[in-house]
Amino acid sequence: MRMSRLLAPTLREVPAEAEIASHKLMLRAGFIRKSAAGVYSYLPLGYRVLQKIMAIVREEMDAAGGQEVLLPILQPAELWHETGRWDDYGEEMFKLKDRNDRGFCLGPTHEEITTALIRHEVRSYRQLPLLVYQIQNKYRDEIRPRFGVMRGREFIMKDLYSFDRDDGGLDESYWKMYHAYERIFSRCGLNTRPVEADPGAIGGNMTHEFMALAEAGEAEIVYCSHCDYAANVEKAECMTPGVESTGQLEPLTKVSTPGMRTVEDLEEFFGRPASDMIKTLIYRSGDVVVAALVRGDHAVNPTKLARAIGSLEVELADENTIEEVTGAPRGFAGPVGLKGCRIIADPAVMNIEAGISGGNAVDVHLKGINPKRDFTPDEIVDIRMAKPGDPCLCGKGTLQGARGIEVGQVFKLGTKYSQALGATFADEEGEEHPLIMGCYGIGVSRTMAAVVEQCHDQDGICWPISLAPYHVAIVPVNYRDDEQRAAAERLYHDLCEVGVEVLLDDRDERPGVKFKDADLIGFPVRITIGPRALANGQVEVRWRTSGEEYLIFLNEVVTHVQDRITRSIEDVELACRH
Ligand code: ATP
Ligand code: MG
Numbered sequence: 001m002r003m004s005r006l007l008a009p010t011l012r013e014v015p016a017e018a019e020i021a022s023h024k025l026m027l028r029a030g031f032i033r034k035s036a037a038g039v040y041s042y043l044p045l046g047y048r049v050l051q052k053i054m055a056i057v058r059e060e061m062d063a064a065g066g067q068e069v070l071l072p073i074l075q076p077a078e079l080w081h082e083t084g085r086w087d088d089y090g091e092e093m094f095k096l097k098d099r100n101d102r103g104f105c106l107g108p109t110h111e112e113i114t115t116a117l118i119r120h121e122v123r124s125y126r127q128l129p130l131l132v133y134q135i136q137n138k139y140r141d142e143i144r145p146r147f148g149v150m151r152g153r154e155f156i157m158k159d160l161y162s163f164d165r166d167d168g169g170l171d172e173s174y175w176k177m178y179h180a181y182e183r184i185f186s187r188c189g190l191n192t193r194p195v196e197a198d199p200g201a202i203g204g205n206m207t208h209e210f211m212a213l214a215e216a217g218e219a220e221i222v223y224c225s226h227c228d229y230a231a232n233v234e235k236a237e238c239m240t241p242g243v244e245s246t247g248q249l250e251p252l253t254k255v256s257t258p259g260m261r262t263v264e265d266l267e268e269f270f271g272r273p274a275s276d277m278i279k280t281l282i283y284r285s286g287d288v289v290v291a292a293l294v295r296g297d298h299a300v301n302p303t304k305l306a307r308a309i310g311s312l313e314v315e316l317a318d319e320n321t322i323e324e325v326t327g328a329p330r331g332f333a334g335p336v337g338l339k340g341c342r343i344i345a346d347p348a349v350m351n352i353e354a355g356i357s358g359g360n361a362v363d364v365h366l367k368g369i370n371p372k373r374d375f376t377p378d379e380i381v382d383i384r385m386a387k388p389g390d391p392c393l394c395g396k397g398t399l400q401g402a403r404g405i406e407v408g409q410v411f412k413l414g415t416k417y418s419q420a421l422g423a424t425f426a427d428e429e430g431e432e433h434p435l436i437m438g439c440y441g442i443g444v445s446r447t448m449a450a451v452v453e454q455c456h457d458q459d460g461i462c463w464p465i466s467l468a469p470y471h472v473a474i475v476p477v478n479y480r481d482d483e484q485r486a487a488a489e490r491l492y493h494d495l496c497e498v499g500v501e502v503l504l505d506d507r508d509e510r511p512g513v514k515f516k517d518a519d520l521i522g523f524p525v526r527i528t529i530g531p532r533a534l535a536n537g538q539v540e541v542r543w544r545t546s547g548e549e550y551l552i553f554l555n556e557v558v559t560h561v562q563d564r565i566t567r568s569i570e571d572v573e574l575a576c577r578h
Contacts, residue, residue: 011027080105083420131162212407214453291338491539
């Protein structure tokens with residue numbers, strides 16, 4: 001390709017709409033352009049990268065036994081009514097009507113469509129296991145589309161669905177996908193970490209998210225300094241602290257605490273550490289109201305709390321609800337004598353000897369609360385947010401914190417969808433059973449942004465060789481100079497001939513402009529043709545990521561560059577096989 005012909009509108013200025021490096025660079029390098037919030041076009045360079053990611057994904061899915069299909073984006077509402085997700089999915093679903101007033105949605109995901117397809121086509125255990133996947137646009141009306149293609153409303157996903165006859169089969173499919181994901185992301189040059197996660201609305205009982213580690217990531221994860229444990233904070237567990245309080249068993253006493261509502265206020269007033277406080281927060285989920293108790297130095301994990309009460313989401317209750325159930329305004333709730341709602345206590349609370357909490361009356365707190373003696377929770381279950389510094393369950397390490405971009409997720413779904421949609425198979429005896437399912441997604445477009453987020457410097461993108469839109473850029477310092485032009489054209493021809501993906505910067509631009517664009521776009525190799533070296537029959541080779549730079553004879557450069565590129569692609573692939 002010739003740069004003079006290429007639709008690659010690079011920008012010098014940082015676009016005002018972009019907050020994070022990958023979004024800025026993908027706009028500046030002319031890879032993407034925005035059409036509407038969360039809706040993007042891919043220009044030729046961007047699309048080439050995307051296609052390379054899709055090719056890697058496809059290879060690994062096929063190698064793991066997946067069969068590629070293409071399912072409809074336009075999905076009939078009836079199917080979603082059958083699983084109950086037409087209403088459950090909420091505002092994120094793009095809903096529409098056809099001319100006959102029939103409901104449809106633009107697929108945010110494809111469990112319904114796939115399961116409905118399979119229920120008609122699979123009859124017998126002989127057809128199992130079955131793994132079908134597609135690479136296609138998904139539509140989600142995200143509340144906050146942002147960071148360019150990182151969180152789009154239209155985005156590209158690879159989604160695979162596995163169908164097995166029993167849990168053992170599902171387990172096999174699950175780990176097959178898990179390992180395929182590890183290979184996909186390392187082939188893409190991404191540093192990812194699989195973490196345990198909460199299955200949330202989709203259902204099922206086991207799931208891992210693949211997190212590309214990056215400061216710009218929206219997800220918080222923790223991992224152990226000693227063992228392999230890693231989890232999304234929404235799911236993370238840690239050791240329950242024992243008795244650490246300075247307090248000893250005391251009588252329960254009412255104390256007047258005018259205007260004191262926060263843990264900090266109480267620490268100061270009572271001269272006792274936050275770990276002696278019993279934080280009592282009132283949450284609601286629909287009509288259900290619960291009091292969540294955690295230690296004053298801990299935070300409630302709303303995801304765990306929601307699980308504990310068997311719902312999908314909880315939110316902090318409003319002032320009226322708090323008054324109704326506790327009889328006092330916000331800031332004075334406590335577990336002793338609390339009758340108006342269910343009480344869920346974190347195990348760490350139960351280890352407090354003499355705690356302090358609200359007295360369920362204005363300006364009143366209680367001290368000397370002994371949880372085992374003074375109140376009975378409806379349930380004692382882990383509802384706390386694990387945080388960096390907490391001891392890992394392994395007993396040897398400490399949890400460390402990091403941020404991640406969720407580039408993929410694997411789920412064991414079980415029979416939630418097959419049961420709802422009546423997708424069954426007959427076993428050897430002719431007996432019908434629901435298919436056991438798993439689902440496995442990769443954000444293909446998000447992966448591209450995540451790679452840029454991890455692989456860039458102040459000058460631009462540093463594409464891993466496996467994803468670079470072109471491997472080599474030839475930059476003649478002055479294209480109008482006859483000798484340089486002839487050498488550049490020759491080299492371009494020769495590299496094309498041996499199949500190297502090469503771009504020739506044949507523009508009549510200053511060398512600085514061409515170098516800046518080459519760095520910004522991020523070609524792994526730049527071959528500069530300048531007058532001085534050329535006089536000796538040499539050109540300069542520069543590797544973008546390492547900065548390595550050297551002269552080489554023109555008659556050797558094709559083989560040299562071709563060899564090094566082939567070798568580095570092979571090295572990555574080889575490393576992934578082990
Ligand atoms: P998130 O929590 O980031 O909203 P999700 O858990 O809802 O994502 P999944 O349903 O697990 O997403 O979808 C599979 C993959 O699709 C995700 O791991 C992610 O890489 C990608 N993905 C999800 N939503 C978006 C989006 N709005 N834009 C781009 N990629 C997305
Ligand atoms: Mg997910």
